[in-house]
Amino acid sequence: MPELPEVEVVTRSLKKTVKNRKIIKIIVNNRNLRFKLQKNFKQILKNKIVKDIKRKSKYIIFDFGNHFYTILHLGMSGTLHIPSKKKVTNLSFYNNPNMPKKHNHVIIFFDKINLVYNDPRRFGYFKVIKNKHDFDNYFTRIGPEALDKEFNLKYLKNKIKYRKKNIKNFLLDQKIVSGIGNIYANEILYKSQISPMRSVGKLSSTELYKIIKFSRTTLKEAIKFGGSSIKDFKSVSGGGGNFQTKFNVYNRENQxxxxxxxKGIIKKSYISNRSTFICNLCQI
Ligand SMILES: [Zn+2]
Structure with missing residues (x-):
């Protein structure tokens, strides 16, 4: 599943490739994404110019100006490609030759280049938003991003009050902090030397501070290395995101x-059905 760093990498790639380009036409091969693509999707975006590309949490925002937007969520397995005669280019993982065409659900034609949305599992979606009010409302349920200044000690202390939730599920709750997925929650807690099972209400200020600090550094480092997403991308990415070689705890069971x-050993367990990796000695 693409996590925040991957989405950031895709956003940066889109800025380089489609910003300031005009949509000439759109082909929709399959409207049945996570939410059915609206009927007039093709007509409504025709001739629109992409004024900017932004990201909020794991949402990619095509900003057409005058409060007209299209939000794209990549779901579990969505990728964006710009095919050329010589190669197929995956915007987050370059030179991917193995894009299965049958999953090319939406193709957006700009002058000179085409942007292909491919999504085998179809959990991703596009949403057209036509005014500021709807746009602002769309994100009201999402907490501050782990990279934002608002994700600070004061904010966290306020959120953990009287809570018994374990710290791992707390970090994965997008209403509290957005952009941390399972892989990075594991990494952040390992670096903070805090057990994922700990109840948030019992964490000290020093521990919370560590979590904030390592949330930032871990995500920034992942963005720097081009993002990664093990399960869905590894097998198909020629030049793959290479952050996975940098994982300290994720997928390192018994190492x-x-x-x-x-001198600890990494143990694997499950919290809310999600794989959890923990050093049996230094995470307390
Ligand atoms: Zn250890």
């Missing part, structure tokens, strides 16, 4: 802890 003074 030694990488911290120099720790």
């Amino acid at each position: 030694r802890c990488t911290k120099s003074k720790c």
Whole structure:
């Protein structure tokens, strides 16, 4: 599943490729995405110029100016490609030659280039928004992003009051903090040396501070390395995002802890059905 760093990488790629380009036409091969594509999707976007590309949490925003937007969520397996005669270009993982054409659900034609939306599992979706009110409302239920200044000690202390939820599920709750998925929640808690099972109400200020700090550094580092997403991207990405080689705890079951003074072993368990990796010695 694309996490925030992947979506950021795609957003940056889109800025380089389709910003300031005009949509000439759109072909819809399959309207049945997570939410059915609206009937006039093709007509409504024709001749629109992409004024800017933005990202909010895991949403990519095509900004056409005058409060007219199209939001794209990549769901579980959505990718964007710009095919050329020589190769197929995946915007987050370059030179991917193996894009199965049958999953090309939406093709947006700009002058000179085409943007292809491919999504085998069809959990992604497009949403057209035509005014500021609807746009602002769309994001009201999402908490501040882990990279935002609002995600600070004061905010966290306020959110954890009287809560018994474990810290891992707390970090995965997009209403509290947006943009942290399962892989990065594992990594952040490992670096903070905090057990994912700990109840948030019992965490000290020092521990919360560590979580904030490592949330930022982990996501920033992942963006820097081009993002990654193990399950859905690894097998199809020629030049793949290479952050997965940098994981300290995720998918390292039964391996030694990488911290120099720790002799612990990484154990795998499940929290709310999601794989959880933890050093049996240094995460307390
Ligand atoms: Zn350890």
